[in-house]
Amino acid sequence: MKKRKIGRINKEVSAIGMGCFAIGGPFYRSTGGVLAYGQVDDEESIKAIHKAIDMGVNVFDTADIYGVGRSEKVLGKALKDYRDDIVIATKFASRFEEGNPISLAGKGTSTEYIRRAIRDSFRRLQTDFIDIYQFHSSDYPIEESIKVRNTLDDLVQEGLIGSFGWSTDDVERAKFFAESNNCVAIQYALNLTHHNRLMIKFCEEENLSGLIRSPFASGTLTGKYGPDTKIQDDHMLSRLDFSDERRRKILSKLQDLKEILTEDGRSLIQGQLSWILAQSKTIIPIPGAKNVKQIKENAGTLELEPLKSDVVDKINELFQEFITEGVLKSSL
Template sequence: MTETAQQRRLGASGPLVSPIGLGFMSFRTGSGPDDQRQATAVVDAALDSGITFFDTADVYGPEHSEILLGRAIRGRRDRVVLATKFGNALDRDSNPGHRRIDGRPEYIRTAIEASLRRLGVDHVDLYYQHRVDPTVPIEDTVGALAELVAAGKVLHLGLSEPGPQTIRRAHAVHPIAAIQSEWSVFTRDIETDTVPVARELGIALVPYSPLGRAWLTGAVHSRGDVSGQRTAHPRFAEENFATNHALAEEVSALAAALGVRPSQVALAWLLGRGDDVIPIPGTRHPEYVRENAGAVGIRLTEDQQERLGKLAEQVAGERSIRPESLGTEAPPKA
């Protein structure tokens, strides 16, 4: 993939970005010298592969991901479209590790300053509300974000996992450039309501976990291959594992027939859903960055697209550990 190959636009008037981005959530265990070397190597591989869209959040680590990414892009900020997120506030004193969803304007103003400091930049290109706060009218939240745009600290706005009516109400206050939601061969529920609303309003779609939380990489064959937070995910539970492994093997079989990697097939399927789709697979390994970037050149037939699309109907287990927090609609403004 070259820097100009098949670029896609973030929203109706947002920047052009590479068709595949890089999610930086994997960098959350620390920000020491070894972490920095690995993070910089991943960013180097991404830029060399033509990837220009980088996604992080203040809660990843917390904070480690922003710190590492900021250092890694130092001196080449002009080559990067940088996205981060706010809204998962940490209670460091009374309940360390506990996160509460916070969409209050006063919190947003402090959150952006902290993110800019950690990233070492004077603005971010895309600023997402990480989760909708069900206690704060979305009009208040987006109104505060619009003030950040006016101040030049944020160039474009995004929402992560919003409900369809929240998207409409937010967009009426200030244009929303991107919606970030889980979307993959294994997870297609946003196609029912989120995707049609986003397309009606000219909003780009940024799938996270586009590789099914590693299921679609071809690397998961037993529960021993699962580590970290994924061990608690419903789709890796013992009662669901065999079903999902069999479905993942179908992706691997198609990849083998095409002479490519399973992850590339999964990403090619998403890219084929529309020119407004920009997946952000995450990894700590440069070789996987290059592999993911190679998906841009893969074209699936209609029959292959349809075959893969049917897999989501058979997946066992919820897509999230906390499904009740996803797609929550904020109350109307009084």
């Protein structure tokens, strides 16, 4: 079983967590675009969470906005008998009406708002403590974020949260938050087609954990989708054009990747998670899942041997022409 340590506090956790965006179900941007991977069944989501725990996963990442509160509610229900053994990482900063999927209303960053948001998260998660409370505004102005950081420091001192982080791909923002020793993690995007070498280097230097979002480029690198795939309107990938030349080339490379990975029995998903783990010991991928089958595949990576260095090099070479770096602009 692969283990990693949360930066600065050295708490041992599973090397792979579970992202809980998908279990929140559909909600919508103020402009109308759907934010979801289709419809979900709460009981199936709970079974998936319990299966993750059975397989050794003890890091669960969510946000108050996911499913306008639904993700936190489902996670809280599933974890109520396991709380002492679990690390909950949730996020804040989006204004919304709980349960109303079309209620996104900008950002909330005042001390008053943050304190109200954490009380609401406590209620939904059925807990009185958040292990890692993350600022969920990736491009918020650094000069204005001092008030946010100070509020989070106060919440640590009051025993309401154990630590905090920022969900951002921007190293300068990460540096600012990391000036507080209570900052232990940065959540950033990393996958075969998007790297962030500066963030990895910074997290290694500062002993910060990297909670890795978008490990499969929002699902586009799972191998499930292609130019002829019919995607329902309640799925956020429905807006992508998979016949786009760059996407077609990347999807064809996935077939070559399968050949490399299946040599030692890994699936395409497990190979990508193994590749991400190989980038740095500070990294903890948080792939999303909404059913037991997906959890089995994701968490099964914990039992596999690390990728050999020559295989990592082959994968890097395979996707070299498609790599973007730094702040993620799009999923693929």
